[in-house]
Amino acid sequence: MASSPLIRTARLAARPVARAVRRHILPRVLPTVRHPFPEQVRNVRVVGLLSSSSGLGESARLCIESLTQAGCTVSTANVAPLFDSDDGVAYPQRVSGPPADVAIYHLNPTMLLPSILRAGLPQHLRTYSIGYWAWELETLPPEWVEALRFVDAVMVPSRFCQEAVQAYTSKPVVVVPHPVGRPSADGGAVSRPSDARFRVVSIFNLGSSFLRKNPLAAIAAFRAAFGESDETELVLKISDGARYPIERDRIHAAIAGARNIRLIDAVWDRAELQALLASADVYLSLHRSEGFGLTLAEAALQGIPVVATNWSGSTDICPPDLCYPVDHALVPFSDPHPAYAGLRRARWAEPDTEHAALQLRRVRSDPGEARARAAALRAWLTGYLAQHDYRGALREIAARMPADGAPAAPEAVARS
Template sequence: MPAAHGTLRETPARIRVVGLLSSASGLGRSARLCIRQLADYGWEFSTRDVSDLYATGDDVAYARGHRDLPATVSIFHLNAPMLLPGIIKAGLSSYYRSYNIAYWAWELEYLPGDWIDAMRFVDAFMVPSTFCRRTIERYTTKPVLTVPHPIQLEMDKVLSPKPGDQVFRVLSIFNLGSSFERKNPLAVIRAFRSAFGNDAGAELTLKTSQGKRYPQDLAIIKQEIARGGNIKVIDEIWTDEQLCGLYRSSDVYISLHRSEGFGLTIAEAILMEVPVIATGWSGNTDFCSADTLSVVPYDLIAFADNDPAYHGVSDALWAEPSIVAAVHELQKVRSDMSASTARARAAKAEFLSYLGRHTYASALNDLGRRNGL
């Protein structure tokens, strides 16, 4: 298949979004957030769901837009190994008529060979963070624009008030299909246990998904938490409203990830005004300030992960967050919830300002200017 050679002959107005639109995965959510913002900004759009190619469909609803709309620009929310099959499935005729953009999220500072090879199939890239942009720019002279996920979790979606009991609730959310080692849930469990032991006044909830597809990883978590009665795991696909309620019922959100392309659940917690504890490295650092969040220090260590997504990656580094520091931050949040809540509100204000400066609309307009329109 020849390399992409699209040009923007007019200001982008009609957008086609291709991706795992009905999937509960991070890729699926990324595409749906894109669609929602395009609609909010009044852009005409069409959609093409290719979840069936990868058996990832979860019947998640999404806005379908204008059917058969001839697109000026196509945005493919598909990582590199999925890109060419997705292009073909979505229709080559539309591909050849479009200026084609890949929205890529990647969690390391180096790309595997198949990602580098796939770069030729698009004209430009959008990425969710500065961390991702710097990685992609190592390998291409094509435009690379930072467009953070336009999260829209509104407080009024929460149907129930925050529990009035005295239990200190800690929350961590992750998809088991997004690399067990990278998400590093065992560190969260060990930090919580070191901070609070079996104290019935503290509770950790691990909200996971795709446990049926990754039963061994789910079993490791369940084995790790078996010794205590104040840690629970919920492995289900939930609606936005249910997740909003879960965030709102929590006193702190914790992510001891080794690397993030963006940090979607961290961002969601911030928007729900939940105090956040997070590793201070990778994509989330665009919106995780030590002034408003509990940023966990780390050591950079040699990357090691058998997840197939990272096949061919060598000499990379990622973070090993300090469990000792995480324990201190958990105890600090619990000891002064008033101060922690005030910081959480400040973090939300900063994040909303950041999102407002980096939108799909501004990125598309930027591409138009680069092409002399």
């Protein structure tokens, strides 16, 4: 839940110290243990930002749902308060039960070691541990490489992520997309406008890197496509604006009072977000990089046409012939977000806003083609997600274990 200004100020002041402890002390004092893969997996522990409104939080909750539906007994450990990310989002709270056969740490590696301590070091030391990591670039920061020592395997949501992580380890790295189900919005917070304007929607969390999500490009593309036409509307749904006021102010400055661009800064539940998606004529994501693209998948499963940067993990769920891909140039990466500390030799995409504007106009000018393409994407994505699940990923990890069941050989780091 939101904390008081005094507490938030104290936490901000303590962050540099906490970051130094996390990066330089914990990796040296926490023990590493290699585990054989269990003979059977019935009980799974999920550790993550379970009450957070972020994509990390939602993906962890989806993991819990998927494993439960697959017949596993799932216990949970919520570490969102540890990272000032507790938004009060509901999740299945199962803190006790039989000992876990496998633990899935559904959070970024920068959060792994503090989360191990918070969730219980003794349990970690006796349990086969899997990191679920969503990464957006082709190279890893030093802290991510260091974290590989503390897990037995890694799950990732896309082939793009898999290639990036596998380059640094001989441990199993397997793909399991976020198990996004077909939504069923019940009422919802956002209805269609009475004037039936052509609505463009984009959803993101400011804590996921303002530059990576690239909302200023979305505003520029919308304005290039439609100007200030009252027959069109761009809805930017964000969260965490209070934590990132500078970035939120930059969005307001780019909107510059335009009457056909609306900014919503609030924490919504899944039904409310689904209702917003259902009201859209097109979903727009001009990201510079994505590990997966959770809201893109949710829009596609709603049957909403998608206009998206044609690069990184999102291409797994948005094949270019089934969406409206946006051209881009690959440029040197630059982002002061602390998640990327120490990263070198990276690149990401700079989407072409003029091409994005052209794609938006295509969707509006030919709604029949847009609906057909969206229906084809929904059918394809439904099948793709059905073929990949956590049970299958666990079987793949088991298949990659040595014949004698011993842990894999020490990892060979391919890049520094």
